[in-house]
Amino acid sequence: MIVITAPAGNIGRHLLTRLIESAPASGEELRVIVRDPARLSDEVRGRVEVVTGSHGDADVVDRAFEGADAVFWLVPPDSSLTPSDGYSGFTLPAAKALATHRVGHVVGVSALGRGTPLADRAGLVTASLAMDDLIADSGVAYRALANPSFFENLLEEAESIRDKGVFTDNVDADRRAPLVAVADIAAAAAKLLLDRSWRGVDSVPVLGPQDLSPNDLARIMTEQLGRPVRYERQPLDELYTTLIGYGLNDAFVQGIADMKRAKDEGLDAGVARTPATASPTTFEQWCAETLKPAVLA
Template sequence: MIVITAPTGNIGRHLLPLLLESAPTHGEELRVIVRDPARLPDAVRDRVEVIVGSHGDAEVVDRAFEGADAVFWLVPPDSSLAPMDAYCGFTDPAAEALAAHGIGHVVGVSALGRGTPVADRAGLVTVSLALDDLIAKTGVSYRALANPSFFENFLEEADSIREKGVFTDVVDADRKAPLVAVADIAAVAARLLLDRSWTGVDEVPVLGPQDLSPNDLARIMTEQLGRPVRYERQPFEELRTALVGYGLDATFVQGIVEMKQAKDNGLDAGVTRTAATASPTTFEQWCAQTLKPAVLS
C-alpha cells in the first residue's frame, strides 16, 4: 500500500497517474489523503482509497498510514504561518504516525543546498532540510527529492509576459542554475515508490537537463512564444514589500527572501549533473507545451 499526500497538487497530479498505470503490475494498492475528494478525477477516485482531511492532522495520518508500506510526503506551504510551523510543525503528527505504524519507505519533496556554505541561512530551503531530518529520525528508509526551482513557477508570470513581455526575479541575469519540470520530479518519485529495494537515508537530486540563466530563459521564451520577452531583476526589498502587501506572514516572507538570496549566492550549484541526476524535460519543451498556452490564452 502506497499513501500519496497532496495528490491534486503540482507534483501529485502527475504522480498519481503514473502510479495508477504501474501499481497493478507491482501488486500495489494506492491510498490518497485529500481535503476535497471532488478535485480528484472520477476515473482516479474509483481506483484509489480516499482518506478525507489534511495530512497535517494526527487523526487523518493515523488512519491513512495504517497498513501502508510507503508514503509520498509533500508539505503544501502555508504562507500564513512561520516557516518552521508551516513545514516541520505540519509534519510532526505524520512523523509520529510513521514510527507508530512501522512505515518502511518515505519519498519526500525537498530542495537542493545541503552541505553548501549558505544552507543554514537559506530561508525556506533551510527549513525544508530540517524537515528531511525530522522524517529521517523516525527510522524509515527515506529519499529526499532535492530539487531546484520549478519551471512551473513561471506560470505565475504568465500575465506579465502576455501584457508586458517581462518576467522578474531577484537573481543576477547571467547566473546559471538548474531548473526542473514537476512532471520529471513525479517520475522519479514514482520509480522510488514502486521499487523499494533502497534502504537508509539519502538525497536524490533532480536537476533538469541543463543550467540556465534568466537571460537564457528570456531568449528561449522569445523563441517559443514568438514574441519578445525580457528579464527584469527586482531588488530584494521590493520583493519583500510586495509579498508583505499580499498578506503573507512576515517570517514566511523573510524565509522567501533568504532563499532567493541564497540561490543568488549559488545554493543550487552544489550538485554535479550526471546521467543519474539529470531529468529529460527541456525548458523549450515545457514552454511549448505549458507556458505558451497559458500566455496566449
C-alpha cells in the same frame, strides 16, 4: 500500499497518474490524503482509496498510514505560518505516525543545498532540510528529492509575459542554475516508490537537463512564444514589501527572501549533473507544451 499526499497538486497529480498506470503490473494499492475529494476526477476516485482531511492532522495521518508500506510526502506552502511551523510543525504528526505504523519507506519533496555553507541561512530551504531530518529520525528509509526551482514557477508570470513581455525574479540575469519540470520530479518519486529495494537515508537530486540563467530563459521563451520576452530583476526589498502588503506572515516572507538571496549566491549550484541526477524535460519542450498555451489563453 502507497500513500500519496497532495495528490491534486502540481507534482502529486503527475505522480498519481504514473502510479495508477503502473498499478495493474505492480499490484500496488494506492491511498491518497486530500482535503477535498472533489478535486480528484471520478476516474481517479474509482482507482484509489481516499482519506479526507489535512495530512498535517494527527488523526488523518494515523488513519492513512495504517497498513502502508510507503508514503509520498509533500508539504503545501502555508504563508500564514513561520517556515519552521510550516514544514517541521506540519510534519511532526506524520513523523510520529510513520514510527507508530512502522512504515518502511518515505519519498519527500525537498530542496538542494544540504552540506553547503548557505544551507543554514536559506529561509524556506533551511526549513525544508530540517523537515527531512525530522522524517529521517522516525526510523524510515527516506529519500529526499532535492530539487532546484521549478519551470512551473513561471506560470505565475503568464499574464505579465503575455501583456508586457516581461518576467521577474531576484537573481542575477546571467546566473546559471538547474531548473526542473514537476513531471520529472514525479517520475523520480514514482521510480523510488515502486522499487523499494533502497535503505537508509539519502537525497536524490533532480536537476533537469541543463543549467539556465534568466537571460537564457528569456531567449528561449522569445523563440518558443514568437514574441519578445525579457527579464527584469526585482530587488529583494521590493519583493519583501510587496509580499508583506498581501498580508503574508512576516517570517514566511523573510523565508522567501532568504531563499532567493541564497539562490542568487549559488545555493543550487553545488551538485554535479550526471545521468543519475539529470532529468529529461527541456525548457524548450516545457515552453511549447505548457507555458505557451497558458500565455496565449
